[in-house]
Amino acid sequence: MLNTLIFKELKLEFRTKETMLSMFLLGIILSFLFSISIENVKQEFVIVYFWIIIFMISSLGLYRSYQNEKNLDSFNLMLSSPVDPSIIFISKVVSFFIQIFIVQIFLFPIFILFFKLNLTISYEVVFLTLVTNWYISSLGNIIGGITLRSNRNEMIIPILLFPFSAPILLAIIRATEGVIGNYSFYDFSNWIFIIITSSIVVFILGIWAYYDIIKE
Amino acid sequence: MTSLKNKNFLDNSFNKLTFWLAISFAFINVILIITSSSSLIKLYGQENYARWIFYYHVPIAWNAGVCFILAGFNSFLYLKTSKTKYDFRALSFAELGTLFGILILITGSFWAKSEWGVYWSWEARLTTTLILVLIYFGYFMIQKYGGAYEKTSINRSYISLMSTIMIPIIYYSVQFFKDEFQSHPSNGSYFVYGGLQIFFFSLLSFSLLLIFLHNYRVFHLNKNKESLK
Amino acid sequence: MLKVKNLKKSFNFNSILSDLNFKVNKGEIIHISGSNGVGKTTLLKIIAGILSPEFGEVSIFKKDLLSKDCQEKKHILYWGHQPMIYPHFTVYENINFFLKMRNQTIPNDIDLILEKVNMLNLKHNQCQNFSQGMFQRFNLLRFIIADWSLALMDEPFSGLDIEAEELLLKKIIERKNQGKSMIIVSHNKSILHNLSALKYEIKNKGLVKI
Numbered sequence: 001m002l003n004t005l006i007f008k009e010l011k012l013e014f015r016t017k018e019t020m021l022s023m024f025l026l027g028i029i030l031s032f033l034f035s036i037s038i039e040n041v042k043q044e045f046v047i048v049y050f051w052i053i054i055f056m057i058s059s060l061g062l063y064r065s066y067q068n069e070k071n072l073d074s075f076n077l078m079l080s081s082p083v084d085p086s087i088i089f090i091s092k093v094v095s096f097f098i099q100i101f102i103v104q105i106f107l108f109p110i111f112i113l114f115f116k117l118n119l120t121i122s123y124e125v126v127f128l129t130l131v132t133n134w135y136i137s138s139l140g141n142i143i144g145g146i147t148l149r150s151n152r153n154e155m156i157i158p159i160l161l162f163p164f165s166a167p168i169l170l171a172i173i174r175a176t177e178g179v180i181g182n183y184s185f186y187d188f189s190n191w192i193f194i195i196i197t198s199s200i201v202v203f204i205l206g207i208w209a210y211y212d213i214i215k216e
Numbered sequence: 217m218t219s220l221k222n223k224n225f226l227d228n229s230f231n232k233l234t235f236w237l238a239i240s241f242a243f244i245n246v247i248l249i250i251t252s253s254s255s256l257i258k259l260y261g262q263e264n265y266a267r268w269i270f271y272y273h274v275p276i277a278w279n280a281g282v283c284f285i286l287a288g289f290n291s292f293l294y295l296k297t298s299k300t301k302y303d304f305r306a307l308s309f310a311e312l313g314t315l316f317g318i319l320i321l322i323t324g325s326f327w328a329k330s331e332w333g334v335y336w337s338w339e340a341r342l343t344t345t346l347i348l349v350l351i352y353f354g355y356f357m358i359q360k361y362g363g364a365y366e367k368t369s370i371n372r373s374y375i376s377l378m379s380t381i382m383i384p385i386i387y388y389s390v391q392f393f394k395d396e397f398q399s400h401p402s403n404g405s406y407f408v409y410g411g412l413q414i415f416f417f418s419l420l421s422f423s424l425l426l427i428f429l430h431n432y433r434v435f436h437l438n439k440n441k442e443s444l445k
Numbered sequence: 446m447l448k449v450k451n452l453k454k455s456f457n458f459n460s461i462l463s464d465l466n467f468k469v470n471k472g473e474i475i476h477i478s479g480s481n482g483v484g485k486t487t488l489l490k491i492i493a494g495i496l497s498p499e500f501g502e503v504s505i506f507k508k509d510l511l512s513k514d515c516q517e518k519k520h521i522l523y524w525g526h527q528p529m530i531y532p533h534f535t536v537y538e539n540i541n542f543f544l545k546m547r548n549q550t551i552p553n554d555i556d557l558i559l560e561k562v563n564m565l566n567l568k569h570n571q572c573q574n575f576s577q578g579m580f581q582r583f584n585l586l587r588f589i590i591a592d593w594s595l596a597l598m599d600e601p602f603s604g605l606d607i608e609a610e611e612l613l614l615k616k617i618i619e620r621k622n623q624g625k626s627m628i629i630v631s632h633n634k635s636i637l638h639n640l641s642a643l644k645y646e647i648k649n650k651g652l653v654k655i
Contacts, residue, residue, distance in 0.1 A: 004545045008531075016533050072580075073527030080493045080529075081546035082519040142378070146371040152361040160354035160375065163347050164382065167389030174392070194389050201381060209374045211513050212295070216367065216496045298499065364456045366499065445457040 001083060005091030012068070013099060019064040020099050023057040027107040030056060035114035046115045047176045051132075053107075055165050058100060058136050059158040065096060066144040066153060075148065075214065085211035089141060093203065097130075097137040104129065124179045128195065132172045135199040139164055142206045145213040171195045225435050238428035241421035245271075248414050269330075271415060273323040275422035276316050277341070282426065283313030284348055288380025291373035301434075303369045306376055307359070307444075308433040310352055312426065317349040340391035347386050351379045365444045446471050446626055447492070447595055452501035454487055461487055463650035465501070469595065472621055475628045476637045478655075479647035485630040486526065488647070489597040492628070493523035505595065519547055522593035524601050528580035532573035536564055539572060540586060549592055561612060562586045577604045585613055596620070596627045602636055610636070 013019055030053045035041070041049075069075040078088050111117065143160045147153035171191040178188030226232050249271045290306035293299075324342050325335040336342075355375045362368035437444070452465040461484040469475055479485050490496040492503055494515060503510040508517045523529075530539045536559070541551055552558070559565040562582050572583070581604040588596060602610055617627060617640060631637060644655040 001546075001548075004542070008542055011538075012531060012533055068531075072532060073525065073529045074531050076495050076523075076525065076527070077529040077543065078546065079495045080518060080521065080523040081543075082516050082548070083546055084515060085513065142374070146358065146374065147362070149367055150358070150362045152357070156354060156357050156361065159357055160351070163350035163354065164378070166347050167382070167386045170389050170392075190388070190392050194385060198382075198385050201385070202378075205374075205378060205381070212370050212497075213374060215494075216490065365458060366455060441458045 002087050002091055005078075005083075005088060006094050009091060009095030010098065013095070016068075018068070019061045020103055022064055023061040023100070023103045024106055026060055027053055027057045027103065028110055031107070031111050031114050041115055043117065043180070044177050046111070046117060047180075048173050049115075050108075050111055051169055051172055051176075054100070054104065055136065055162065055169060056158075057103065058140055059161050061096065061099065061103075062140040062144045062161070063154050063157050065092075065099075066148050070148065076216075079214065085214065086207040088214070089145075089206050089210035092141045092144075093134070093137045093206065096141060097133050100133050100136060101130070104133070122179060125176055128172060128175050128179065128192070131195050131199050132168060135168050135195065135202060136165070138199065138203040138206050142202065142209065142213065145210055148214060149216055168195060168198055171198075223439070225432055231431055231435065234424070234428040234431050238421075238425045241417075241424050245418050245421040248417060252414050269323050269327045271418045272422075273320065273327055274415070275419045276319045276323060277345075278419060279422050279426045280313050280316035280320055280345060282423075283309045283316060284383065285380060287313055287376045291376035291380075294369065295373050295377070300369075303373065304434050304437040305430075306373065307437065308430050310355055310372075310376060311433065312429055314349055314352045314356075316426075317345045317352075320345050321349070338390065340387055343390040344383070344387045347390075348379060348383070351375070355379075359444070365441075446506060447628075448502070448504050448507075449492070450502040450504075452488075452491065452503070453499045454484070454491060454496070455499060460650055462491075462498075462647075465651050467645070467652045469626045469628065471594075471624045471626060473626045474617070474621055474637075474640050474642040475626075475645060476634075476640075476642035477628060477630045477645050477647060477652070478632065478634065483647045484650070485647055486599055488652075489523070489525070489599050489628065489630060493521055493525075493597050494518055495523070519592075520594040522588065522591050522596040524584050524588060524596065524598040526599055528572075528575075528583055530572050530580070530583060532575075533571055535569045535571055536583065536586075537568050539583070540590065543587060544590065547591060552590060555590075558586065558589055562589070562609065578606065578609075581605050582609055585609060585616075588613070589616055594625055596625065598627060598629045598631075600631055601629065602631060602633050614640075 031049070034049045034053070038045075079085075140157075140161060143157055143164075144153075146160070147156045150156060171194040175188050175191035175195065177183075178185075178191070226235060252271075287306050287309035290302045290309060294302035294306060321342065324339075324345075328337050328339070328342075329335050355372055358371050358375065359368050362371055447469040449465060449467050452462055453460070454462040465488070467475075477485050477488070487496060491498050491501075492510065494510060498511070505517050505520050510517050510521070531542070534542065537551075537555075540555075544551060556565060556568075559568055562585050564579075564582055564586060567579070572580075575583070581601070584601065585605070588598075588601075601613060605613060614636065620627070621640070629637060629642065645652050646655050647653075
């Protein structure tokens with residue numbers, strides 16, 4: 001059942017490319033604005049801009065993703081079926097996680113180009129990126145579910161998403177700096193602990209809460 | 217259940233007691249702080265006048281912390297029992313927590329100016345309060361635009377619960393973040409400001425004020441349920 | 446088969462349904478009528494699991510329908526106002542997804558069934574430009590294909606042409622004879638007159654037999 005749901009999400013998205021394309025385009029526009037307005041950017045600030053852009057495009061992506069479910073009451077089809085709601089949540093988290101990772105893969109070369117970056121991507125940075133994406137996806141789908149039945153979800157999604165994401169934004173920036181700057185592991189292990197703990201807590205909370213959140 | 221439409225908040229003796237206690241303690245508190253601050257100015261000089269803000273700042277912070285935690289706790293009870301009274305309590309604590317949170321940010325900025333020379337610093341407690349206030353702005357948006365009361369109450373409860381669970385994570389992430397402005401005066405330095413007794417009296421006064429405001433708000437929520445539509 | 450007990454639902458503190466009790470036995474057709482906004486759709490959505498009641502029990506074959514473990518929903522088919530389909534999926538993909546959600550597979554005679562509902566030529570067309578009538582035909586397709594014990598049908602006849610209406614009536618009688626039950630909300634009393642439906646009306650927040 002999980003495979004069916006994930007496949008359906010990804011099939012729909014790859015067919016329309018609405019969500020990923022809008023996230024990617026907004027990402028390019030924001031990268032352009034940041035790079036053109038700031039001269040001689042230090043490498044550590046580029047990480048800050050990158051992650052702020054990722055969080056901002058995620059709010060757009062989540063809005064689009066749940067807007068598609070509101071059309072023609074598609075979401076109620078899953079609610080009225082004999083499907084465990086936690087499976088619905090996990091499928092949405094996995095599919096948005098994949099979408100955001102694909103957007104990052106395409107956005108990062110543009111970022112390197114605009115900011116003239118000179119860095120090598122290590123496995124640790126990829127791992128941290130994936131865990132942070134998981135947090136964004138879990139939290140985002142909880143918030144998307146909360147705003148699903150609201151008629152102002154484009155307004156409420158960023159207002160809820162960004163404050164909850166503030167600690168993770170700090171953590172991923174510091175952890176990435178630590179990895180790229182070859183600091184001692186103990187200097188940034190706190191940040192990694194925060195990212196991993198938050199991702200697990202929010203994911204478990206989503207599994208528990210999703211059924212109550214998504215009903216009308 | 218008897219209708220509250222024609223009832224006054226002060227008709228109830230417990231409400232009356234909380235009202236008069238809050239008012240009287242607040243009045244005495246103001247007098248005590250003004251008289252003690254004038255002696256502080258004599259002791260420490262005019263430039264340290266803002267330190268008296270501690271008599272307000274810490275009790276307000278205490279109130280905000282209590283409100284945010286009780287909002288989360290009452291939200292959990294509402295989700296478990298589906299009893300409206302818990303949601304009304306959670307909503308009241310959320311509103312009061314946001315109000316006290318904004319007051320911490322304002323009083324904290326005056327204190328930060330006197331302590332560090334700037335109105336704002338990324339100190340862990342202040343920043344945590346700011347993040348929580350921002351989260352609760354989202355909470356109120358859900359209440360306003362989220363649909364029928366029966367739906368928004370559940371959504372708000374989960375937001376409140378999530379923010380309460382995230383408090384330690386938010387606090388520790390901010391605490392590790394900035395190297396400067398790390399020094400938040402420790403408990404021992406309250407003696408510097410003189411009047412530990414005044415401080416505890418202030419704490420009691422603000423707690424009674426919180427109880428009164430909470431009772432008042434819950435009474436009005438029960439009386440005017442239409443305001444939640 | 447279906448038992449609804451002490452059901453209560455409010456919107457913004459206005460009670461819509463209060464202490465609603467009724468039963469549906471095998472092979473019964475229940476026709477629910479009532480004025481606009483009285484709670485007919487709300488009742489169907491609660492039974493379908495889309496809405497939560499404030500209070501009450503809903504069980505099918507003595508198993509709770511309102512629990513988080515949603516397995517008992519396999520007995521229910523919900524036919525709502527909205528088509529509940531993905532506009533960028535084709536007819537075939539939508540029906541395939543719908544059946545997979547119910548742990549069923551596409552029947553071998555899918556083309557025959559599509560022909561009956563006059564959708565064979567639309568099998569590989571995306572649903573985004575469908576009219577209301579075509580959405581209703583898709584609902585009819587789900588009604589025919591899916592395996593269910595109780596169908597909750599909210600205005601199933603609206604938007605259907607005469608041919609589709611006759612097909613739906615024929616299928617309703619067929620299913621009734623197979624022991625399936627249906628709860629139909631419709632303002633069209635004349636159509637349901639011939640189905641020996643038990644008539645109920647939502648009145649004063651409860652269900653009253655007419």
